[in-house]
Amino acid sequence: MPHQLRKALPLLTEKPTKMAPESWQSSIIQPMDTRWKPNVTVAAIIEKEGRYLLIEEHTQEGLRLNNPAGHLDPQESLMHACIREALEETAYAFQPEALVGVYLSRFQRPATHEDITYVRFAFCGQVGEVNPALTLDTGILRTLWMTLDEVRASADRHRSPLVLRCIEDHAAGQRFPLETLFTDPSVTA
Numbered sequence: 001m002p003h004q005l006r007k008a009l010p011l012l013t014e015k016p017t018k019m020a021p022e023s024w025q026s027s028i029i030q031p032m033d034t035r036w037k038p039n040v041t042v043a044a045i046i047e048k049e050g051r052y053l054l055i056e057e058h059t060q061e062g063l064r065l066n067n068p069a070g071h072l073d074p075q076e077s078l079m080h081a082c083i084r085e086a087l088e089e090t091a092y093a094f095q096p097e098a099l100v101g102v103y104l105s106r107f108q109r110p111a112t113h114e115d116i117t118y119v120r121f122a123f124c125g126q127v128g129e130v131n132p133a134l135t136l137d138t139g140i141l142r143t144l145w146m147t148l149d150e151v152r153a154s155a156d157r158h159r160s161p162l163v164l165r166c167i168e169d170h171a172a173g174q175r176f177p178l179e180t181l182f183t184d185p186s187v188t189a
Contacts, residue, residue, distance in 0.1 A: 038104070038117040042078055043069035043162070044086040044094050045124045045170045051145040052167050053127065055089050057159070058139045060111060064159040065144070065151075067166060068094075069120070077183035082123045088137045093128030098175040100124050103162050122166040124175070 045067060046053040054065050070085035072078060079096050086094035100122040107116045136143070146154070151167050158164060 036117075038119045040072040040078075041069055041118050041120045042072060042082040042085055043067040043120055043122040043166055044082050044090075044096075045100050045122050045166050046086065046090075046092070046094060046127045047124070047170060048127055048145070051147055052151055052170075053090060053092065054144045054146055054151070054163070055136075056141045056144060057089075058141065059159060060109060061159075063141065063157070065154055065157050065163060066159040067122070067163055068092075075188055077188065078121045078181055079123065079178065082121070086127075087131075087134070089140055090143045091131050091134040091136060092143075093131070095126045095128075096123035096178060097125035098123065099178060099180055100166055100170050100174055101176070103165065105160055105162050107160060118160075118162075120162055120166070121181070122162075122169075124170050 044053075053068065055068055056063060056065055068086045068089040070081070070089065072081045073084075076084070082096055083094055086092060103118075103120040103122065105118045105120065107118065108114070109116070148167065148171055151164060155161075155164055
């Protein structure tokens with residue numbers, strides 16, 4: 001346990017009225033030069049007739065398999081980000097029906113030692129037909145429909161451990177209502 005946390009634990013158990021606010025703050029709050037912020041991402045867990053839709057994409061680590069996924073953009077809800085990413089990366093229309101889970105993952109890029117933390121919101125839902133007029137996002141080689149066993153067997157090619165984890169959670173029936181998530185109107189204004 002870090003020294004600062006050990007020092008702060010007794011203070012956290014005391015009633016706030018027994019200590020001056022400035023002594024509590026100075027004991028556990030340290031100045032920060034920069035604020036750490038994780039990357040917020042969304043993923044579409046798309047299953048049809050026992051097969052999962054994955055993408056094969058070029059990454060800095062080589063050719064990798066991933067769920068249709070990407071970053072939350074400014075002024076969009078998590079669900080809209082997932083609809084957009086699924087369409088851009090697969091050319092399939094996708095409508096989220098449930099939240100599969102919220103995942104926290106850390107990745108250290110081998111070549112540059114860049115340290116990245118992701119918060120991923122994974123959704124499942126209904127997939128429409130592919131739109132042949134659309135082109136896949138830059139860097140995406142192709143889409144693949146894979147069985148759960150094929151996804152498991154290709155784990156060494158996954159972009160992150162979350163690819164399989166999200167699919168395993170979906171296959172196990174894990175679902176949360178979309179109402180679990182709230183987007184304040186100020187986000188999309």
